[in-house]
Amino acid sequence: MTGSRFASGGLIDRKKPITFQYDGMPVQGFAGDTIASALMASGHQIVGRSFKYHRPRGINSAGPEESGALFTVGDNANRTPNVKGTIAEIHDGLIVRSQNAFPNVRYDLGAVNSLIAPFLTAGFYYKTFVGPFSGTRFWMIFEYFIRKAAGLGVASRDADPATYDIAHHHCDILVVGAGPSGLWTAVQLAEAGQSVMLVEQDFACGGQLLSRNNARDAAFIAEMQSRLTRAGGQIMIRTTAFGLYDGLVTGLVERVTDHLSAPHESLPREIFHIVRPQQIVLASGALERGLAFGNNDRPGVMLAHAIARYAGRFGVSAGQSCIMATSHDGTYDDALQLAEAGMKICVLDARPCYTDAQEAAKRVGLDIMFETVPVQVAGGRGVAGLEVGMCDSDGLVHSDNRMIGADVIGMSGGYSPVVNLLSHRGVKPVWDADIQAFRSGPTTEAIHVVGSADGFYDNEACLASADVAVSHILRPRRRDAETEIFRGWQTPAMPLFEINIQGRSLKSFIDPQHDVTTADIRQAHSEGFVSVEHMKRYTTLGMATDQGRMGNILGLATMAEARNMPIAESGITTFRPPFTPVSIGVLAGRSSGSDWWPTRRTPMHDAHLATGAVMMDVGYWKRAWYYPQNGETMDEAYIREAAIVRQTVGMVDVSTLGKIAIQGPDATEFLNQIYINAFAKLPVGKARYGIMLRDDGHVMDDGTTWRLSDDEYFMTTTTAQAGPVMLFLEELLQTRMTNLEVHVSSVSDYWAGIAVAGPLARQVLTGALPALDWSNNAFPFMGVQSAELKLGGAVIPFRAARISFSGERAWEIYVPADFGNAVWVHLAEHVALAGGSPYGMESLGTLRIEKGHVTGAELDGRVTLEDAGFAKMASKTKPYIGSVLRKRSGLMDESRPRLVGIFPKEKNKSFGTGAILCEPGAVSGFGKGWVTAVTHSPALGHWIGLGFVSGGYEAWKGKTVMIADPVRGATIEGEIVSPHMFDPDGGRQNG
Amino acid sequence: MLRLECPVCGLRDHDEFTYLEDGSITYPKLANENQDDWFNAVYLRENPRGRHIEKWHHTFGCRTVLLVERDTLTHVIGKIKPAHPKIAAALKQPATAKKRS
C-alpha cells in the first residue's frame, strides 16, 4: 500500500497545512486530519510493531477500535504512550513516535522473536512456571524477556506536569454518540423541553455520515447541531463516555488541549465529567469486524469501511488497487464510493449473487467475484497480492492458488453493536442470529439503545429506532403497538469469521496487537481453556489497548466452532470500564500534589511560622514540630524545649484535639455509658480524664471531659480519633441509646486550644489572664473555669481547665478560633517574660513519654485496659460500652504485652521506635514485645522509651531485655521499668 | 456510584455517606452481661445475596444515621429511613404539624 491524498475532497481544511514530527521526520497534513490519516496520506505504511513477534503493523481502522496505529505522543514528562493515531488530531509541533521497535518500526531487531514463536503461543506466560522449566533458573531468563516485551509504549517516569479538572452535571437525558441516531434523538428530546447533553468522542459530530462526505448528510448534521443548541441542548465533542455506573452515574473524559499547539495555560489537559442523568440514550454505534485469513495482519489489510472513511472524510487514498472482501451488502456502498473516487476496486463476496445491492453494483460495472473469499496475503512488509479461494455449496473453501494483485485489502465480516456501556451495568449481550452480532439484552434501568448500537444499520431504520426511544421517554405510560423496524443490512448476513482450507496452516490474526491467532484459540481449547473468560486470559485476546474491538467476535466464533456449539451458547466476555484508556491524572482531578488531601491549619499557624517553627504533617493537620533557635538541630531544639517546660514554663498549640459539645438532660447518663469510669458524680466546674472502649473491649480513645453545667459537657478527644469518636457517639445516640435525650455537636473548629505548662504557668496566667484567680485553692487540679480576656479592644471569652499531659502544673485554655492567633501571641509575650518558650510536637512527645502518658502510638486499636495500665480506672458497678467483651479470657491473659518504660543498660546508648524486645539469647521472630516511642529525656539525662512487653514490668523486674533493631542494625541491652518514669506521684502537676 | 435518597437532605452521592455496618443487628442492652450475646452482635454477620439492611451515616450532610435497604446482587436501593424511631416519626408528619411542635 502506498497511500496518497486525493486532489480534492474530504472534510479537511486544505488551506490550513500542519506540520508535525513523526520519528524525527517532518510530516505534512491538514487541519481535520488525524495522525493516522496524515501518515497514510504521506505514504507511511509500517507504523508499529506487534507485541510478541514484532511483526510490522499498519493502520487497520479509522476509529477507537484501532489495533495497529498506536503511538507515543509528546515529549519527556508530557509523553503519553499507546495513543490511537486514528483518533488523535494533529497540530503544529506535535511529536509522534512509533512504538515497540528498535531501532525503528521499519527495521526492527525484535522481529527475531518470531523465530522463537513456538514458545510464545497461547498461555506462554503461564507455561514458564511449569513443565520442563519448572524449578529451574530458566524462569529468570524468560522473565527478563517477557518484561522487556511487556507493553508497547513506555510511560514517562516523571510526574505528570499537566493539570486536570473534575466537573459535575445533572441533566434529564444524556445521549452518548452524535451519529445520525444520537443527533436525531437529542434534537427531538431537547425540542420537547428536556435538558439534553450529547457527547461524542470524535472531534466532529456525524458518526458514520462523516465517511460519505456528501452535501445532504453535511446539511443534516449542521441542522441537527443548530437545532439542538437552539433548544438548549449541550454538545460535547472530544468527550468519551468511558463508564456507566450505579444510579446511571456516567463518567466522561473530555480531551481539552491535546489537539492544540499552544493551549491557554489556564486550560486543563482533560476534564473528568461526572454526569447524573435521569435517563440515558445509547447511540454509541457499531464497529466493523474483520475476517480471519492468512497473514491478515500485513500493513495494508484494513477494515473495509475504514478505507471508504479515509477517502470520504480525509480525502486520502489508502492505495491504488483495492480488494474488498465481505460477507454482506453493507460493503457495496463503500466499494462504489471508492470506485467513484477513482480507486481500482475488486469485491470478493463470500455469498452467491442474489441480493438487490449485488445486482445494482454489477449493473454499474463494479468488479465482483461471488462465492470467493480471501485465503492468504502475499507480501512481507505490505500487501503484494491476495490468494483467493472458492466456497463450495457445503461451505468448504478450495484454493487453486489463484492470486489477485492489490496493494490494499479491505475486509468486513459485518458490524458489531457497541454494547460496552450496557455491559458495564451488568446487562449481558445476547446473540442475534439475524444480524450475526451480539446486541444488548433487556435492562430495567432508564437506558434506551438506538441506531446501530442496537443493530439497526440502514439510516432510516436508525432514525425510526430513535423515534421509538423518544416516544418512550416523553410518553412513558403510552405504549403504542410497536411496528417492527428491520435490523441488519438488507439481507441476512452470511456468518463468516475464519477462512480455513483443509490441510493448510494459515497464520490468521484476530488480535493483531497481541499477536493472537485462531491457532492460539484452538490451542486454548485443546488445553481446556474453553470458557470464553478463560480463553481471554489464557490467550490475552482482547486484553490489548483496543480491548478486543478488532477481533473479539472472531475469537468467540473460533472457540464456538472448536466446541461445536453456536456462539449464542459459548457466549461473550464481559466488558468492564473504562471503554477506552483513561489517564489516572484526570480521575484525580485537582487532588494531586499538596492538594492530594485537605490541609488543616490551626488558628495559630501564622504565629508558629513567625516564630520560626518547623512544621510537620499530623494527618491532615500542619503542626509545629519544634522551634529551632540560633541554628539548632531538631534534637537540640526539642531537648531544650522539654527542659524549659520542666524548669520554667512552655506553651503548646493543642487546637487539633477533637472537641465535642454534649448537651441535654441525659448528658451525664450518656457519658456514664460510654466511658469506663464513673461520670455520675462529676460536679459542675470539674474535668475528668475518661477512657472509652469499642464494643469489642479494646481501647478506642482517651481524653478529658469538662462539666460546664448540669446538662452541658465539653469533651476533648485525641487529634487522630476526633472524627471516629464523634461518629460513634452519634451512632449510639441514634441507634442503641435512643431513649437518651442528648445532643452532640462537633466544636473542634470552633475552639483554639493552648496548653500552658511548667512551674511558672500560674505566674504567666495570672499576668496574662487576670480575670481568674489561678491559685491552687481557687483553681485546683482538674478544675474548670470560664472568664473573659480584654485584649486590644476585644472582649474574648475563654474557658480553662487544669489538666496536664506534660506532668507539670498546667492549664488548657480554649478561646474562639478567630481569637486563637491573638491570644497565642499575647500569652507568648508573658511566657517569654517568665523565661519560657513555645514547644512543639517533638518535645510534647518527650514530656509525655517521661510521664508514661499514652497516645495513638500506644492506643493502636489492639490494646486493652489491662495492656495500657488503665484497668483500675474501670468501674465495677456500672455497665459501659465494651465492658462485657473486654473480659474475654484471651484478653485477660496475664502474658499479653503490657505498657512499660524502657531504659538502655548503658545510659549513653540510644534505640529506635519499632525495635523488638527480646529475651537475651532469643533475638528472633516477633520477640516478646516492641518499642512504641523513644526520646532523649532531659529530666533523666538519657534515652528512654515506651513500649509493650509480654507480662509487663512485674515480669521483667531485674532482668535484661534485648532491644533488637535488625533492620537498622543495632541490638543493645536494656531494662524494663515502670512506664511512669518521671515524677510518678504527680507532685509537680498537683502543686 | 451508589446514590442514596437521604430523607432529610435528598438524593446524594454515596461519597457523602459513611457505611457503618449491618443494619439488621440488634445489640444487647448495656446491662446484659452475657458474653455470647455480645459476641454474636459484634462479630457474626450474614452475607446475604439479595436484600440487605445496611447502616449508613450522612457524614457530609445532616449526620443522620440511616437504615438503607440494598440488594447486594443488583445494587438496587430500596427504602431508606432514619435509624432513630423518633426522627423517622417526625419526618413522617406533614410539614404543618412539624412547624407547630
Ligand SMILES: [Zn+2]
Ligand atoms: Zn442527610
